[in-house]
Amino acid sequence: MDMSDINRNAGPGPRSHPAPAADEGSTAERWHTIVAAIGAATAAPLTSALERIHALVSSGRIDRASLRALRDEVERARQAGMVGQQITRFASGRLRQSHERLQLAETLKSVLSHRQRETQARGIVLQPTLKPAEVIVDASLLFSLLNTVLDWALECARSTIEFRIEMRSWPAHARLHCRFSHRLPDEPADSAEPVALDTLSWRLLEQTAWTMGLPLDRQEDGGATLLTIEFPRTASDEIEGVSTFEVDEGFAPSTNSKPLAGSHVLVISSRRELRAQIRDALRNMGLIVDFVGSVDEATEFCRDGLPHAIIVESIQRGEKFAQLREEISNEVPDFVFIEIIEEGNTFEMSGFSGSNVARVGRDVIDSSLPSALMFELSKGL
Numbered sequence: 001m002d003m004s005d006i007n008r009n010a011g012p013g014p015r016s017h018p019a020p021a022a023d024e025g026s027t028a029e030r031w032h033t034i035v036a037a038i039g040a041a042t043a044a045p046l047t048s049a050l051e052r053i054h055a056l057v058s059s060g061r062i063d064r065a066s067l068r069a070l071r072d073e074v075e076r077a078r079q080a081g082m083v084g085q086q087i088t089r090f091a092s093g094r095l096r097q098s099h100e101r102l103q104l105a106e107t108l109k110s111v112l113s114h115r116q117r118e119t120q121a122r123g124i125v126l127q128p129t130l131k132p133a134e135v136i137v138d139a140s141l142l143f144s145l146l147n148t149v150l151d152w153a154l155e156c157a158r159s160t161i162e163f164r165i166e167m168r169s170w171p172a173h174a175r176l177h178c179r180f181s182h183r184l185p186d187e188p189a190d191s192a193e194p195v196a197l198d199t200l201s202w203r204l205l206e207q208t209a210w211t212m213g214l215p216l217d218r219q220e221d222g223g224a225t226l227l228t229i230e231f232p233r234t235a236s237d238e239i240e241g242v243s244t245f246e247v248d249e250g251f252a253p254s255t256n257s258k259p260l261a262g263s264h265v266l267v268i269s270s271r272r273e274l275r276a277q278i279r280d281a282l283r284n285m286g287l288i289v290d291f292v293g294s295v296d297e298a299t300e301f302c303r304d305g306l307p308h309a310i311i312v313e314s315i316q317r318g319e320k321f322a323q324l325r326e327e328i329s330n331e332v333p334d335f336v337f338i339e340i341i342e343e344g345n346t347f348e349m350s351g352f353s354g355s356n357v358a359r360v361g362r363d364v365i366d367s368s369l370p371s372a373l374m375f376e377l378s379k380g381l
Contacts, residue, residue: 002181006173035084037200038200041200042077042084045072045080047079049077052073072283086144091210095212097212101134102137102142104176105130105165108176109128112163115306117304118305121303121305123159126163127161127163130164131165133174135234136231141208148204149178152201153180156182156195156199158180158181158184160180163177163178165177165212173230174231178229179227180225181190182225184274197225213232215230261353264309266289266301267291267311267312268292268298268316269313270313272315274313277366278311282369294378296320302328308339309335312338314342334379336350336377337350338358339359344363347371
């Protein structure tokens, strides 16, 4: 894909932040800005990580705090690269959307519940006031949009993030509002440091909204920011313009080669060969995949935030894993767990024989694990 592919398919722009202009100069300038931002967001943490590695080579030792910092720096660089991939993917115009009726409030509640540990670890309080609204959008893109809104707000907010869903009377469009403050409640207005709002997460949020055809508006008022996203295709008893697009009754993963791109998967496996097999099977799904060697490491990994799914090798299933699964399921009832069975060529979806854990035989990881993960994750969209 060359730059012209992106330029021609940038999609409809938001209300206050319009899409790139039609002329090549303006469009190219925008993409140069985005590419530069991706480069900076990748290079800065990697430079710091490289300095830590040099120090490690010189001393032969690294303390726990430096090791954690090294991991965080590498993770930030990887996340910047993933965001860049998603922006390019959405802008390419090759993404086929499957429109369906979705409950906006329920979908947002699911996202906020899933990321409750992360927000609490950052000291952020979520305040949702959500009226029911049924919108007609692509399920996977709505999932990506809402997560990106939260990513962006978490980068900029200092205390509270408010979410509100309301309905416009005419035309009958649903609106999602996200409001947050740049300073702490007891912090003087003139002492707060300026907040950079045009982050990579914001660029991804812009591009996702453009791809979905959703107008968005961003207003800054003193030390607070208000984001409004409007959903023109809001379901009602009679849907105007329904003949102009097809509404699916359910999720259709076949229409999108990477509908879950950007989703986060944690793999619990101590064996290198099994890790490599799982990594190869998931390579082309656009997922963020992390590996840990034990349930104890998985518990520590999940302490500050949950992934979207956990894949566990059967030899790791024991009392500790049962406790971890119960703890996570109490927070997120539809959380995805997939067990890799040591022998066999079967795939059992969750709910089969009363189990809430899906199972994939090791002999069919390459062919069945991507489909199993797609199916299990898409049930929650």
